[in-house]
Amino acid sequence: MAATDTVRILLPGNRDYEIRIGSGLMDERSSWQGLPKAGAAVVVSNETVAPLFAERLRSQLLSVYPRVDLVVLPDGEQHKDWASLNRICDHLLGEAMDRRTVLFALGGGVIGDMTGFAAAIYMRGVPFVQVPTTLLAQVDSSVGGKTAINHPLGKNMLGAFYQPERVIADLDTLDSLPDRELRAGLAEVIKYGPIADAGFLCWIEDNLDALLARDKAVLGYAVRRSCEIKAEVVGQDEREQGLRAILNFGHTIGHAIEAGLGYGAWLHGEAVACGMVLAADLSQRLGLMPAGFVARLRALIERADLPVQPPKLGAERYLQLMRVDKKAEAGEIRFVLIEELGRAGLHAVPDALIAETLAAHGAA
């Protein structure tokens, strides 16, 4: 894939932005031109990603900004917390960075969420750019302006809707991605099929081997199509008043698995993959989808070597964790369920039915 694909997120109030997808974008001058002017830029990254890309990004940014700092955080979902967020803010304040300062999130979903949240609150808002280096961040978390940190009592519980200036998804950064993380990212790619595009689900089934083999052209299409679907949904419902919730297919149980096991035990994509299997099962139990769909989705997730078997936390613990889910209301747990292939909706599900699904999968 030589060409650069561009997907545009359309938002009111002059906040449109571009997602650029392609090989070699990190080293392309144009990736970093036309961004807000500032006296300084700050690259936020983690201990794993910084050694790989931080100096390359810095040298590019130094052609645009007089000063480029680097803040390196510990790696992992378990560090997506107040302490890490404060390290970003402490650096900005310690260096007397003004409110034109541009932040660059160089890394996966955790770095993107934390850097975006820091940008949202530093001096009540400074501009930021997403430079996602994992498949999961390129297809999902870097796009759409959800930022957050975790709280011991729930995932992404403190955060803001805050849009980046641009997203630069350099496919070459995926070359160094561990297999486990690539597969975790595929979970979010798979997600877009059942919720929005039956044809895309078929395409993933047909191209899964090429995706796992990191065929650049196939990966490029997967990233672009995922971003197109997300852009359309976010453009219609930026602040998750309704439609946007469908992007959380698999996330209700997924978040409970992550919080229940302790953040970092399972990767986010792994938890979402397993959560989709159980949400598909709930869709069937509510008579929305046939058994064939559940088997099909489960088979695809198994082929991607992602978990289909939830950890045995007990039904009570699962229910307790899910009641603090952001989609819950008045104590009622709500799931994104598939209504037909390519269409999803939010459904309140009785505790007893959730317990049945959990028991059927050995989680209770």
Place this chain on the structure above:
Amino acid sequence: MAATDTVRILLPGNRDYEIRIGSGLMDERSSWQGLPKAGAAVVVSNETVAPLFAERLRSQLLSVYPRVDLVVLPDGEQHKDWASLNRICDHLLGEAMDRRTVLFALGGGVIGDMTGFAAAIYMRGVPFVQVPTTLLAQVDSSVGGKTAINHPLGKNMLGAFYQPERVIADLDTLDSLPDRELRAGLAEVIKYGPIADAGFLCWIEDNLDALLARDKAVLGYAVRRSCEIKAEVVGQDEREQGLRAILNFGHTIGHAIEAGLGYGAWLHGEAVACGMVLAADLSQRLGLMPAGFVARLRALIERADLPVQPPKLGAERYLQLMRVDKKAEAGEIRFVLIEELGRAGLHAVPDALIAETLAAHGAA
């Protein structure tokens, strides 16, 4: 003043809201009707204000919400920090409050800023209502959607623009306000004269004694006129891209005093009062205003028994503290200066001139 005054803040995106000003509003059913529906409300207050008003507010809210919790924080600017913010978030998460939950900020500016910020970030945003019980909060901080916490390196450095659903300013709550806090609030009332309304400055001069004697009708007019001016400014420039900065007249040096002495040593309004005297002096040194204006403003502030003499922190320390001010850019300190009576603007001021003003007031 028997009647209720209503000032409307006009904002794009269906976010208009009302400031209601009057006596007895806390106990009026209509104050709490027509707010977003929810399964629970949470009143956030502090150790000083909660014993006075929390039960009265709770009993009113119980006619609207099935459940009303109370979170009581320590009192004082020195507690406007991560730790207090976390206490609000911990309560919300610990009680599994969903994202319809409505927060009520019952107190002064510190409680309003922290509760608003908690509302802005909890689950990426829940509704909140301001119930200001100090003059400063009624005329300034509860209106306009600026929320924040302090950082050891600077005041209000972490926060969000996040608008309340309504502001209920019950003038009767001012009856129990300590004299020192009443005067601190008058600093922000005085501020509106030089920056926006020369006639209002005359009115304050004519009515200062009645204000200090807490004449309810006079206080009511001061609150209403202050809110009208603020509403007009905020409606034109919600996110402080330009005009809104004029509301920070006196705040650049004021914030430096607060941070330099340690939060809570001086009240915010006291620091702003002193900051206005020095900013007026800078306006004169830059040839924008005559000496008579400086003397007139200083005399009014002295009559209100507010400080006109800055603490002796040394010029270097002042400059260092002011360089992290949110209005600073590229290391240049910018002040809101008076350009003519009733009109203000943002001006970059050379360090040497600032040092002169500081020295002339015994602060260097």
